[in-house]
Amino acid sequence: MIPVLPSAGAEHVAAGRHGRMSEPRVAIVHYWLVGMRGGERVLERLLALFPGADVFTHVYDPARMSEAIRKSRVTTTWINGLPFARRFYQYYLPLMPMALEQLDLSGYDLVISSESGPAKGVITSPHAHHLCYCHSPMRYLWDHYHLYRRDANPVARAAMPLIYHRMRQWDIASSARVDTVVANSSFIRERVRKFWRREAEVIHPPVDTRMFTPSLDVDERYLWVGQMVPYKRPDLAVEAFNHTGLPLLMVGEGAMLARLQKTAGPNIRFVPRLNFNELREAYARARGLVFTAEEDFGIVPVEAMASGRPVLAYGRGGVLDSVVPGETGLFFDRQSAESLVDGLERFERWLPEFDSRRAIEQSNLFSPEHFDRKMLAAVRRATAAGAPS
Template sequence: MFDHLPPHEPRVALIHYWLVGMRGGEKVLESLCRMFPQADIYTHVHVPGAVGPVIGAHRIRETRVGRLPMAARLYQKYLPLMPRALEEIDLTGYDLVISSEAGPAKGVIAPPDAPHLCYCHSPMRYLWDQYHGYRGSAGALTRALMPGLAHRLRQWDVTSAARVDGFAANSTHVAQRIRKYWRREAQVVHPPVAVADFAAAPRDELGDYYLWAGELAPYKRPDLAIEAFARMGRKLVVIGGPDKAVAKLKARGAPNVTFLGKVPFDELRHHLARCKALVFPGEEDFGIVPVEALASGRPVIAYGRGGALDTLREGETGLFFHQQSVEALIDAVERFEAAPLSDPDPALLMAQARRFDEATFQLGIHDALDGIGFDSRRTGRPALRLAGV
């Protein structure tokens, strides 16, 4: 389709929904920045200092949403204005457009000879598969406004998907939702995980506790883990915030459940390497923490849906339960205790984690760009030494 390769250093535009913190989506953007160090970044809202130096070194331009009152804090309230703001971005002169989609990002209008690859972390959950849950938990005014606004946004979301030349999805689960809601196929390119930052602990340092780690968001189901372990009496350590959620969950916990709140990275790494297993009861699009646990030489007990099906191997690196219930999780823990997986070979788990490192991600992006006719190996700047490149 796009068989013309520009003779000059390609001008690359990276479109990201918002830059207000450093989470999984921003780690993907960071790796794209290393691949294309001269790229410009367009985003709805940018909070200076909220992202790392790799992203911060690029020229970052906000859409008009970023100039609205208190946009840094209320950016999600401005969601209905974001489609038009994206379409106002002038991408004239760019040779390649890569959008990073979880909030509105893919709806830009690319030049006719510039291929557009969308890396999709998730179709917008609050419009599609989790719409009723979001609406049910919203305030009265938002609940009243959501049906009309969401209807129009869905129409735009599907229309804008047709403008994209190729999709890359962060998991098989997300690729299936892209097919369901946008009627487009997507190549699965798992996001980069900094597996080299983790290491297994000596055997004599292993603890007798299980670990839950992440943001204490309802869909991650920390409540399920807390109630199951309170009932079993086995030790559970819970890492994550915000503080308000910690206080709420602590009230329903038990003496055998320890809440550490947000902790420094070294403390998280310490517990990942020494827990009996990571407990992962939520359904996530990909899920970075299970891979970090594997990179630390520890197995995972996970709900058998979503990205966990891509990252874990049943009976080898993880154990699944298939109902999000306290009883199912308790059964899984009891099965785990009796299984060989409770005394795993750390090298096997760490080898599985390396399948999701940054070099593998960047190679996948190169392949996805090749699929839409852009030879990034000749015109881009891969940051890592990749096999066969």
């Protein structure tokens, strides 16, 4: 019998800030723990909701994790013991399904898999409920497959068709092991429906919007923040701002950085890394955030809005859930420099209408408290129903 979790009502509020649930034995399966990004922030919040939970992962680098994660009991699969696993873990991707299935989770009542790499394929007790929080179906298997293959080295490019064909079969088969699917955006809900043929509830990831504040001093310079990698499309920003001559600050590191620096005009400044206070100031003083990627959710636009600044974004992906066109920002239609230039011209005309208070109000819809309440409610409904959804 699947345990019915207690109601996330007043008794949970009294128990602690996050409304913690402590009755069931909980396991959280996360794909790999080698750096602090959006998925790891979700894991932190899950650990706050389920403080006694055990964490399972393929590869674990404690030195690169937050204190909240290091304090937890973390168990790795045997992938962690393979040569250079912490650095080259992605080369072991074909072995991860087998490694997941060797984890013994028979003693847990609730299993939450945090899926972006292989995580949901664990074998649980028939009495347990398995909820998958999907950041994205593995994009390198599905819609980004051809991009990844094109950029791979010759050996990997030759091996990928056979290996990834098998992994797609496993990915679909393992999705049937999940009782409840939760997606981090409407965009990911559609991808779950397309690739796994499953329905999913949307619960947006937590963004600590209280960490960001507006500024009375706003610069003329636009801001771009992210990794300098192909799918983030920093090249669009460089090409468009080369054309317009508008000032732009680009913050981020990655394989494309050196090439972009060579092609950028004097109006574009690159900073590989900012500390948190510097990033907060960059957000708050920016004329606007330029967001060129098609992201699963996109935390950066929410952080910009929390800083009281508008967003000009490519109008696809998770940003459709966060940016309100005509109120907190605008969209451009195509991932091309021409479309971005057109968007910048419209953005400049629209800026006098922008109200920073509306952007801050919108950003607060993605606060950690919203995530807590919705996740607790989803778990309570799922475990009470005791059936796949």
